[in-house]
Amino acid sequence: MASFHEREPFDPILNGPLLALPGHKSASFLERTLRKGQFAVTAELNPPDSADPRDVLKAAEPLAEVTDAINATDASGANCHISSMGICSILNRAGLGTVLQISCRDRNRIAIQGDVLGAAAMGVGNILCLTGDGVGVGDQPGARPVFDFDSLSLLRTLKTMRDEGAFLSGRKLTMAPPIFLGAAENPCIPPIEWRADRLEKKVRAGADFIQTNYIFDVEVFRRFMQRVCDMGLHEKVFILAGVGPLASAKSARWMRSNVPGIHIPDSIVERLEKAEKPGEEGKKLCIDLIRQIREIPGVHGVHIMAYRREHLVGEIIEDTGILKERMTAK
Amino acid sequence: MYAVRRFAVRRSSGFLRIYRMFEGIIVFLDPVLRLVGYGRLERPFAFLERNFKGLLFDCKMCGQCVLSSTGMSCPMNCPKTLRNGPCGGVRPGGFCEVKPEMRCVWVEAWDGASRMPEGLERIRVVQPPVNRELEGSSSWLRVAREKAASLRQMRETPDPSRHMLARAFRRARQIEPAAAPIAAEPNAALAEHSVSERTAVFTKGESAAGKNNGGGNAKKKG
Numbered sequence: 026m027a028s029f030h031e032r033e034p035f036d037p038i039l040n041g042p043l044l045a046l047p048g049h050k051s052a053s054f055l056e057r058t059l060r061k062g063q064f065a066v067t068a069e070l071n072p073p074d075s076a077d078p079r080d081v082l083k084a085a086e087p088l089a090e091v092t093d094a095i096n097a098t099d100a101s102g103a104n105c106h107i108s109s110m111g112i113c114s115i116l117n118r119a120g121l122g123t124v125l126q127i128s129c130r131d132r133n134r135i136a137i138q139g140d141v142l143g144a145a146a147m148g149v150g151n152i153l154c155l156t157g158d159g160v161g162v163g164d165q166p167g168a169r170p171v172f173d174f175d176s177l178s179l180l181r182t183l184k185t186m187r188d189e190g191a192f193l194s195g196r197k198l199t200m201a202p203p204i205f206l207g208a209a210e211n212p213c214i215p216p217i218e219w220r221a222d223r224l225e226k227k228v229r230a231g232a233d234f235i236q237t238n239y240i241f242d243v244e245v246f247r248r249f250m251q252r253v254c255d256m257g258l259h260e261k262v263f264i265l266a267g268v269g270p271l272a273s274a275k276s277a278r279w280m281r282s283n284v285p286g287i288h289i290p291d292s293i294v295e296r297l298e299k300a301e302k303p304g305e306e307g308k309k310l311c312i313d314l315i316r317q318i319r320e321i322p323g324v325h326g327v328h329i330m331a332y333r334r335e336h337l338v339g340e341i342i343e344d345t346g347i348l349k350e351r352m353t354a355k
Numbered sequence: 356m357y358a359v360r361r362f363a364v365r366r367s368s369g370f371l372r373i374y375r376m377f378e379g380i381i382v383f384l385d386p387v388l389r390l391v392g393y394g395r396l397e398r399p400f401a402f403l404e405r406n407f408k409g410l411l412f413d414c415k416m417c418g419q420c421v422l423s424s425t426g427m428s429c430p431m432n433c434p435k436t437l438r439n440g441p442c443g444g445v446r447p448g449g450f451c452e453v454k455p456e457m458r459c460v461w462v463e464a465w466d467g468a469s470r471m472p473e474g475l476e477r478i479r480v481v482q483p484p485v486n487r488e489l490e491g492s493s494s495w496l497r498v499a500r501e502k503a504a505s506l507r508q509m510r511e512t513p514d515p516s517r518h519m520l521a522r523a524f525r526r527a528r529q530i531e532p533a534a535a536p537i538a539a540e541p542n543a544a545l546a547e548h549s550v551s552e553r554t555a556v557f558t559k560g561e562s563a564a565g566k567n568n569g570g571g572n573a574k575k576k577g
């Protein structure tokens with residue numbers, strides 16, 4: 026698999042630990058791209074319900090060539106799938122950049138701190154710290170929600186592990202995990218007026234990069250970014266705006282009412298409804314959104330969540346011109 | 356009670372004053388409390404705190420109160436028990452993702468904080484995760500005891516795990532010591548103990564506080 030960068034497959038036993046580059050927090054490709062000032066692209070992988078590693082590679086195929094890192098979700102929407110750790114280990118071996126996602130919903134501080142060491146040992150350079158959706162929306166609503174950490178205490182704990190080389194218990198680590206720390210932000214839902222302050226708090230807690238939830242309302246996002254830039258946060262943290270192609274007006278409505286934290290303006294649903302080929306329109310809409318979002322000061326990249334429409338990601342990146350820029354830059 | 360809880364957030368500034376007054380009284384009474392023994396006072400204080408804060412804030416007795424950093428909106432009422440702000444699932448109109456009929460605890464918290472002196476500065480401080488060992492114990496008594504102890508320049512040897520946590524969440528430790536306590540616990544503060552253990556605390560009195568450090572560690576290993 027080719028990609029934005031030429032990458033060597035990572036074998037934890039042959040290659041040993043990945044060390045942070047000078048001036049960097051990690052060995053991650055994503056961090057390198059962002060620090061070079063290039064417009065970064067990440068995408069979410071649809072995790073298979075399978076124990077076959079080839080299924081993971083197949084799911085990654087449409088994303089591999091056009092992304093700096095692939096996000097491996099951690100039971101998103103509280104639905105059970107192959108683990109983020111499993112996906113990352115397989116993709117790192119295939120030479121792809123990965124973002125390990127950790128949700129606070131399913132594991133306590135003992136499990137999580139151990140997982141972070143395990144992930145770093147398996148070549149994971151980026152970790153996204155999330156609160157996690159409530160168990161009620163998933164396929165196993167009877168599960169016990171954990172929420173021992175929240176996303177911010179998790180960030181601070183991982184930052185402590187990385188920078189102080191110790192667990193939260195104070196016990197020393199033999200090797201601190203060189204990780205680039207990520208967090209999420211949802212600029213388009215209440216309390217909208219405090220979302221930039223919340224982002225600032227995440228930066229204080231230790232976030233190096235941010236991947237936002239879906240942005241369909243560019244005006245709300247623009248105002249959010251204005252505040253972010255006024256607060257000087259765009260110089261302290263890399264912000265990747267979340268986007269994705271919608272399949273139809275029906276699926277947009279379904280997402281709005283069933284997936285937590287999704288805001289889709291009526292104008293967008295109407296545009297899809299009027300379109301002859303809603304799928305094609307959804308793709309165009311996504312490309313338009315990326316073009317508009319790129320112009321907003323303080324945005325460092327996009328994060329594409331194309332659930333079950335991963336085959337479109339390559340075309341989307343090509344049509345926005347990001348791919349061409351990157352190829353000529355190389 | 357939900358209605359009282361929301362009222363308390365709207366009057367956050369006034370409630371903060373009442374709340375601070377209580378704390379001040381306890382710190383002032385420290386010499387008396389020490390004479391009686393903090394261990395012995397744990398239960399009556401926890402009882403008082405549970406009822407007083409339960410009525411006003413729907414207090415869940417996490418034992419590490421951060422109300423003055425959360426606009427007087429108790430974060431333990433969040434179904435995800437988030438201590439640092441809202442999640443990404445807040446519904447239109449500011450309602451909870453998990454309990455749609457309830458206002459988001461953190462939408463309320465920012466609202467309350469904006470009415471409090473220093474409220475917006477405090478809500479920005481990153482709070483540590485809850486220490487479940489302290490659940491059910493009196494937060495007032497712990498803060499007062501710590502404050503009084505530091506006034507007396509009595510330095511207890513802190514438990515190493517608490518020390519690291521206090522360092523990782525340094526600012527929270529400074530402004531909201533209840534969230535990251537470093538003083539050792541009197542035995543009785545730790546929920547259920549056998550009668551003989553409790554009696555031992557009473558007979559040892561105040562000196563028990565320092566020695567209990569080892570006891571706490573032993574419990575963790577078990």
